[in-house]
Amino acid sequence: MSTKTRRQYTEEFKTEAVRLVRDSARPVAQVARDLGIADHLLYRWRAEQQQTESRGHTRQAMRAEQEELVRLRRENATLKQERDFLKRAAAFLREGVAMRYRVIQEHDRRYPIRLMCRALAVSAAGYYAWRIRPESARSVSDRTTLSVIRVIHRESRETYGSPRIWKALVTQGHRIGEHRVARLMRQDGIRAKTVTKWRATTQSQHRFPVAANTLERAFTVEAPNRVWAGDITYVWTLEGWLYLAVLLDLYSRRVVGWAMSQRITVELTEQALTMALAKRAPTAGLLHHSDRGSQYAATSYQRVLDEYGLIPSMSRKGNCWDNACVESFFGTLKRELVYQRQYATRSEATQDIFEYIEVFYNRQRRHSTLGYHSPAEYEARAAVA
Template sequence: MKYQFIEQHKQEFPIVVMCRVLDVSESSFYAWRKRPTCQRKREDAQLTEEIRQEFYAHCGRYGSPRLHAELRDQGRSISRKRVARLMHEAGLCAKRKRRRVLTTRRDTTHPVAPNTLNRDFTAPEPNKKWVSDITSIPTAQGWLYLAVILDLYSRIVVGWSMSASCDEDLVEHALDMALTRRRPKSGLLHHSDRGSQYTSRAYRLILEQSGIMVSMSRKGNCWDNAAMESFFGSLKEECVGSTIYTSHEKARLALFTYLEVYYNRIRRHSTLGYVSPLVYEQRALQQAKKNV
């Protein structure tokens, strides 16, 4: 401990003075400096560098659980606690989620549906439960609105739409993408808040014609759509952060890259055993084929 203190403060005080004060010989101190670093410290240094590379490869989005899963899949035998300790010592801290701004407004003249989902954010297979919502992205050209639909089975983004207007077209385009991509069977449950975009006659008609059942959050209760709240929290922190995009075009490119390239295909999801939504669905499909 004395030698470590001297080493850490050698730029502030003369080594000879510190040796005298701490009652150690200079020769012993210099002999200590020549000793090889212990095996554990060498391993920690190497692991820290690997953790640092993965941390920045994911733009600071990953905390210790996801980094631990990443290293484990690369064949590293390391505990989650050790990853957390090395991250703390290296000053690596994942981005934190922030509350998002309310974007949907209720139209009291529109009919609403009961909360059939009832906060059960699980699904036995794909295309059984979808959740949807809208968020806003700041740009120098004004707000860019983003509507997203998630499949609760794998949390994969099945549909999305962006527009400078937060209107019915925004959510209809996202729904159209989801229906085209997934082609769900009749009986799918679609959950949203009571925003006028979702309660509009046109949107409800599309759902009805597709054989989709409707569920809506209770008035002013964000927890009834917690899966979407969590998703937008991650998107805001991991993709947008404090960025003010200079144009809608640049915001669109960043959001597209996050949704289609990173989130669906790469980002490890805690509720999926730390694999990406796409990998989760692919593994489930492979397992289903084996069981046939």
């Protein structure tokens, strides 16, 4: 009879999990569900970290700081809502009058009617006359569907385009064509975040041995813990660069290990590897693919691979396509998150990236390669098949 492997978590994972509870103002139970861990673990980690915090901070000061943070967040949310309407008004000027009237109707409890009419270049009299006319069945259907589209788009962090939103609607039981979804999104100004160019960094000028490219771009894998792929990228903050190392399981594209640091060292990649080994407990023979940078070719890193029976594979020199899956993940991360932010500190960026990986990407985001399932859902479905 096989024994159940006890899951292990790195100190960095515990710290960021507790900070997610504190900074997001979400219940512990909800954050624990999002991260796929037991409630009592998160409660215990939080208690342990509270004991080590500075004795100079009184409970009253902490409570006042939290209240001020909540107040500022509410103010920022209000300002963002106002800016959102003014920015979207220009897009609706290109649409028909009826669509502009519907936008005004949807916001009539938040903004003055005449202000919105001026912004959308329609008359207030015309708007009031439109409101008393009966709405067509097609218009009612479009309006109802559009409200669902907005929810899906918002829950995707504004990253889904019409194909993914159409798939989500069909999954929910809606009978609708993809072209109609695209039309409604276009009319409402809903679009996925656009790509911004970026570049990767690899320190390949070293004297460490380099492994052969055993993977050879065979990115389709039949089972979990057969092939892991790793790489490093960087994120700019006002404090300087923050480096991120990840390991993906190519079966589900799930991030099984990650680490962040202000320095790009072998310790960074070793921390990501340690997390992956603790989480997944793979058997010997797993193929570990990476670039040929010094952080992966280093003796200490290769020693860990050898200790656990992992087989090294490395991309050819200057060939990013040999590790395309991880490159694609970094592109997604930067397009959907990093390029939409301006981080003041490395700590702020670390928390944001932690939540994106562990809560959104691994457990919620629909992946086209996986039949529009999330990595966690894809693995769960395979486990019961």
